[in-house]
Amino acid sequence: MDLLRDILDKQVVDREQVKIGKVDGLVVELRPGKPPKIVAVELGSITLARRLGERPGRWMARLAARLGGKRHAEPHRIAWNKVRDIGVDIEFDIDVRETAILDWQDWLRDHVIGRIPGAG
Amino acid sequence: MKKLLEISLGIVTSVGGFLEVGSMATAAQAGAAFRFQLIWAVVLGTICIIFLVEMAGRFAAVSHHTIADGIRERFGFNVFLWPLLATLLVNFLVMSAEIGGAAIALELATGIGFQWWALPVAFLAWLFLWKGTFGFIEKGVSILGLVTLCFVVGAVMLGPDWGQVAAGAVPTLPDHDAAKYWFMAVSILGASISPYLFMFYSSGAIEDQWDKSYLGTNRAIAGLGMSFGGTIAIGVLIVAALVLAAHGIDQVDDYHQLPLMLIPIFGFWGFVLFVASLGIACFGAALEVGLQQAYLVAQGFGWTWGEDQKPRDDPGFSTVYTVSLLLAAIPIALGLDPLRLTIFSMALTAASLPLSVVPFLFLLNDERYVGEHRNGMISNAAVIFIIALGFVLAVVTIPLQIFGGT
Amino acid sequence: MFVLTACSPSDQIEQQSKTAASAAQTASLVLDAWASGAAPSKYTSRTLQSVGKTLADAGAQIQSAKSPEASEQAGLTAAVGQLSTAVTRAATAVQDGNRPGVEQAQQDLRAATAALNASQSKYFAPKP
Numbered sequence: 001m002d003l004l005r006d007i008l009d010k011q012v013v014d015r016e017q018v019k020i021g022k023v024d025g026l027v028v029e030l031r032p033g034k035p036p037k038i039v040a041v042e043l044g045s046i047t048l049a050r051r052l053g054e055r056p057g058r059w060m061a062r063l064a065a066r067l068g069g070k071r072h073a074e075p076h077r078i079a080w081n082k083v084r085d086i087g088v089d090i091e092f093d094i095d096v097r098e099t100a101i102l103d104w105q106d107w108l109r110d111h112v113i114g115r116i117p118g119a120g
Numbered sequence: 121m122k123k124l125l126e127i128s129l130g131i132v133t134s135v136g137g138f139l140e141v142g143s144m145a146t147a148a149q150a151g152a153a154f155r156f157q158l159i160w161a162v163v164l165g166t167i168c169i170i171f172l173v174e175m176a177g178r179f180a181a182v183s184h185h186t187i188a189d190g191i192r193e194r195f196g197f198n199v200f201l202w203p204l205l206a207t208l209l210v211n212f213l214v215m216s217a218e219i220g221g222a223a224i225a226l227e228l229a230t231g232i233g234f235q236w237w238a239l240p241v242a243f244l245a246w247l248f249l250w251k252g253t254f255g256f257i258e259k260g261v262s263i264l265g266l267v268t269l270c271f272v273v274g275a276v277m278l279g280p281d282w283g284q285v286a287a288g289a290v291p292t293l294p295d296h297d298a299a300k301y302w303f304m305a306v307s308i309l310g311a312s313i314s315p316y317l318f319m320f321y322s323s324g325a326i327e328d329q330w331d332k333s334y335l336g337t338n339r340a341i342a343g344l345g346m347s348f349g350g351t352i353a354i355g356v357l358i359v360a361a362l363v364l365a366a367h368g369i370d371q372v373d374d375y376h377q378l379p380l381m382l383i384p385i386f387g388f389w390g391f392v393l394f395v396a397s398l399g400i401a402c403f404g405a406a407l408e409v410g411l412q413q414a415y416l417v418a419q420g421f422g423w424t425w426g427e428d429q430k431p432r433d434d435p436g437f438s439t440v441y442t443v444s445l446l447l448a449a450i451p452i453a454l455g456l457d458p459l460r461l462t463i464f465s466m467a468l469t470a471a472s473l474p475l476s477v478v479p480f481l482f483l484l485n486d487e488r489y490v491g492e493h494r495n496g497m498i499s500n501a502a503v504i505f506i507i508a509l510g511f512v513l514a515v516v517t518i519p520l521q522i523f524g525g526t
Numbered sequence: 527m528f529v530l531t532a533c534s535p536s537d538q539i540e541q542q543s544k545t546a547a548s549a550a551q552t553a554s555l556v557l558d559a560w561a562s563g564a565a566p567s568k569y570t571s572r573t574l575q576s577v578g579k580t581l582a583d584a585g586a587q588i589q590s591a592k593s594p595e596a597s598e599q600a601g602l603t604a605a606v607g608q609l610s611t612a613v614t615r616a617a618t619a620v621q622d623g624n625r626p627g628v629e630q631a632q633q634d635l636r637a638a639t640a641a642l643n644a645s646q647s648k649y650f651a652p653k654p
Contacts, residue, residue, distance in 0.1 A: 051197055088183070108439055113435040120431055
């Protein structure tokens, strides 16, 4: 399997089909004499910023830590052994509510969007 | 039977959605200044958008990806960033122009200056997105948009020399004001080939859960819908030529001049029809561009998106359209002339085309996405032609902006 | 976008006198529409105000251009000035619902348009 082509930047959903994000990065274990093995996928702004370069990566990590605290100072990871299905989306056998990935959306919902009348 | 209904509804949608402030203003300017000579630019732009819309719909129906999803996945984040930023910027300007167009319609109707209407228009648009569903917005606003057909009726009533109209469909060199001529050609192309149109269409196909059985529907909607839309733009151009140019008005750089196109034909109702056409068309386009901004960001970053969900359930998505509408209202509220902004953003749209169209060449030929439904020779030739056209436009737009702009 | 197409003074004068002619026709079309009850008063007076501004700008640009043909240039400036005055008067008359005033302004507008055409043909006539 061509990892960069087939996995990276694909849509990620949890077991309830909730859209979590895209595969922003891959954590790969290099094994001598054998093909590399995916250990986990990474999601979030820090990973994306690292893809642009070292410096944007550092800035984003600092920004995320300041805004979100320690929980957000490192990129979010989902272990590859949780993968359930690879189709149009990649489905992981997790519940996104148990992770910190969508914390910012929850904050937005509770503090901004949810307070506007008619938000449902 | 159901398919037939769907096809006609789709055509109605694209007819209503085609004409917005950009195509209206550029066609009016071109008709006034060069009579029928620039009809070819409308025809060329319409053919290009037919191809792109068909491909966007086919890509979505077969691969279940929107164009934005496809670009991100196929080319990676670092490449995706460029069309993302370019499209966000162009859409911002276009949305601002549409809000301005709706605000002008309200100024014409009430006599209260347009800048006071920018925020109310943006708020109303936001309310539609906040409370409405995709079907409601797509169909409701577009059916009202059929009022723009009054330009076609007007053009027929004026009885143009159809031989001359047909002759205008063949590109010719101008015999005066060459810089202005080419600048207008560029703006017309930009107004017709709007990236928001085909990207919105691909998101719509996903919202409406299209699959392979929709390929025929898609082709009919793209071909007929966009052709009818182009016909309305040609109607505006003919009316401008036969009313404005015939009265010696060859420069349309003041939006107050626009209602004068329909008044000599329909009397007071002409004024009312113009105000309604401008208001509805621009408001509808502002909704579509607002949604498109949110689609683009949400799809690009993999957030939950969908106009049929409650804002609580897709907070990221609804934040993007809320902020976009607010920002886009600001230039108009500050009194920036909407007509100037429109012409400027149409030219910039044309210049941004290579960035948003190059990915089509790869996505629509990638079997992993479209399988056996990949592009044929003609579609690929069309994409390459549009990319080349876009490059030429990008190179010439800036000098023309200086020498040919208003 | 505000850069002029003009390179030489005579280009600039030509451009501006064309703009003035187009603006004058706009004024006369909107006044005809108003007189026949097809255009609301608010819209008509706003349009006339806007056209008046365009004419004033065009007049100022023609006046300030350094043309070798001073007398023809003065003729154009005067004609555009007349247009601007007539349009401004028409705007006020429309606002006040003063029909005789509008008719008077329409006549002035026609006379000024004829004057502009005459000075244009003199200015752009092939010189011996």
